[in-house]
Amino acid sequence: MIIKALKNNKYSLISLASVVVFLAVWELVSFLIGKPYLLPRFTEVMSEFFVLLGKKDFYIVTLSTLGRVLLGFVISLVLGVGLGILGGISKTVRAILAPFISFLRTTPTMALTLVIMVWLRNKYTPILIGLIMVFPIIYRTISDSIINVDGKLKEMTKLYGISNKNAVKFMYIPEVVPVLFGSLVTAFGMNIKAVVSAEILAYTADSIGLRMFIAKQDFFGGTATLFAWVLTAIIISVVFELLLGLIQKRISKKWN
Amino acid sequence: MELRGLTKKFGDNVIFDNCDLVFEENKITAVMGRSGRGKTTLLNIIAGLDTDYSGEIIGSSPCAYIFQEPRLLKGATVLENTLIGSGFKNREKAIKLLEEMELSDYINEYPKALSGGMAMRVSMARAFVSGRSVILMDEAFKSLDKDLKYRLYDMFLRLWNSSGKPTTIIVTHDKEEAEYLGDTIIEL
Numbered sequence: 001m002i003i004k005a006l007k008n009n010k011y012s013l014i015s016l017a018s019v020v021v022f023l024a025v026w027e028l029v030s031f032l033i034g035k036p037y038l039l040p041r042f043t044e045v046m047s048e049f050f051v052l053l054g055k056k057d058f059y060i061v062t063l064s065t066l067g068r069v070l071l072g073f074v075i076s077l078v079l080g081v082g083l084g085i086l087g088g089i090s091k092t093v094r095a096i097l098a099p100f101i102s103f104l105r106t107t108p109t110m111a112l113t114l115v116i117m118v119w120l121r122n123k124y125t126p127i128l129i130g131l132i133m134v135f136p137i138i139y140r141t142i143s144d145s146i147i148n149v150d151g152k153l154k155e156m157t158k159l160y161g162i163s164n165k166n167a168v169k170f171m172y173i174p175e176v177v178p179v180l181f182g183s184l185v186t187a188f189g190m191n192i193k194a195v196v197s198a199e200i201l202a203y204t205a206d207s208i209g210l211r212m213f214i215a216k217q218d219f220f221g222g223t224a225t226l227f228a229w230v231l232t233a234i235i236i237s238v239v240f241e242l243l244l245g246l247i248q249k250r251i252s253k254k255w256n
Numbered sequence: 257m258e259l260r261g262l263t264k265k266f267g268d269n270v271i272f273d274n275c276d277l278v279f280e281e282n283k284i285t286a287v288m289g290r291s292g293r294g295k296t297t298l299l300n301i302i303a304g305l306d307t308d309y310s311g312e313i314i315g316s317s318p319c320a321y322i323f324q325e326p327r328l329l330k331g332a333t334v335l336e337n338t339l340i341g342s343g344f345k346n347r348e349k350a351i352k353l354l355e356e357m358e359l360s361d362y363i364n365e366y367p368k369a370l371s372g373g374m375a376m377r378v379s380m381a382r383a384f385v386s387g388r389s390v391i392l393m394d395e396a397f398k399s400l401d402k403d404l405k406y407r408l409y410d411m412f413l414r415l416w417n418s419s420g421k422p423t424t425i426i427v428t429h430d431k432e433e434a435e436y437l438g439d440t441i442i443e444l
Contacts, residue, residue, distance in 0.1 A: 152327055153329060155327075156321070156323065158305070159303055159319070159321050160340050160341055160382070160386065161343060162343075163343075166340070166344070170329040170332040170340075171331065173331055174329070174330050175330075254366065255331055255366055255368065256330070256368060
């Protein structure tokens with residue numbers, strides 16, 4: 001399927017080629033520097049990654065982080081969609097939420113993590129940080145796309161007295177859902193970055209973040225391990241972004 | 257249907273100043289006039305979409321409206337878009353109308369599969385399936401080529417006759433269209 005998709009999309013091939021060139025440059029620079037604790041070779045990172053894959057601990061850690069990522073993501077999806085609908089319908093709700101959304105969007109993640117660590121146990125901090133990163137994106141996407149539904153269509157539905165249920169089904173969902181999935185693709189990447197960063201700061205047990213931190217402490221031997229954990233986080237992010245992207249394409253194809 | 261003492265302003269710009277208009281029942285009235293003379297505004301007032309005016313509408317009833325653009329909902333199929341006109345009742349009538357409009361192959365398609373002319377036919381079917389006694393039409397054929405326009409004029413007249421000749425007001429720039437469709441022509 002992937003090969004077929006690549007054949008059909010020359011830009012995917014270009015992206016793949018750019019990754020290959022990047023890895024070749026990485027390999028070359030690493031070889032020239034000759035100090036694996038500063039920049040391990042890509043092949044070394046991959047071999048470390050495969051060593052990790054053979055350990056039970058890898059799956060516990062990865063699934064724990066993934067669980068936090070998904071939990072925060074689902075909660076922010078539910079909250080973002082719910083409040084986004086209210087914000088899209090009511091100017092008052094929008095005005096009430098505006099300062100909080102602004103606060104969440106502009107406050108540095110690290111600062112929020114430190115504050116939340118004061119209140120919450122370490123294993124919950126990353127979940128809340130992920131939620132805080134994703135929620136404003138979903139809220140804004142939903143409320144903006146409801147507001148931006150074509151006024152002429154609303155006029156038509158008003159004239160013919162279409163019920164709220166049918167307006168949601170035939171007008172709002174087809175306008176909002178494809179845009180929502182587009183923003184989820186971006187939000188998921190931001191979510192995983194925020195969760196892993198919070199795990200590092202909060203020393204969360206059984207987490208990719210903590211494993212990265214531990215690997216970093218081993219200055220001369222841990223850099224390849226650190227990179228292997230980074231690679232793990234990237235793989236999770238890419239897999240979910242591809243999945244969400246595929247869903248978005250399917251949905252958009254139906255109506256657009 | 258009658259409009260008495262209609263006054264409508266956009267800021268300092270007076271569109272209608274104490275204007276009286278009469279539209280004959282069960283006839284097609286074509287309203288002509290240059291851009292900015294308030295043709296669309298007139299239809300919006302009659303349809304109840306614009307309530308910021310003074311004056312009186314006598315004998316008004318809920319209207320069906322064929323807008324300049326088809327205004328189809330992209331999440332609804334052709335049949336569902338048509339049924340919007342009748343509050344999702346009269347399914348058989350909607351299917352029959354779509355057949356008459358040569359759209360039977362597209363009943364379960366979404367609007368993205370339709371050409372401009374097809375989408376306009378769905379908009380017309382939506383208006384006729386509503387069974388409303390007043391139909392408003394705002395330059396619906398403006399962007400279509402001449403051959404297609406005349407095909408749609410004929411379809412419109414056929415449906416209009418078979419739907420009990422609802423009181424119809426059409427707005428147009430096109431004198432040929434006004435003469436072809438209209439029983440009466442009003443110049444604004």
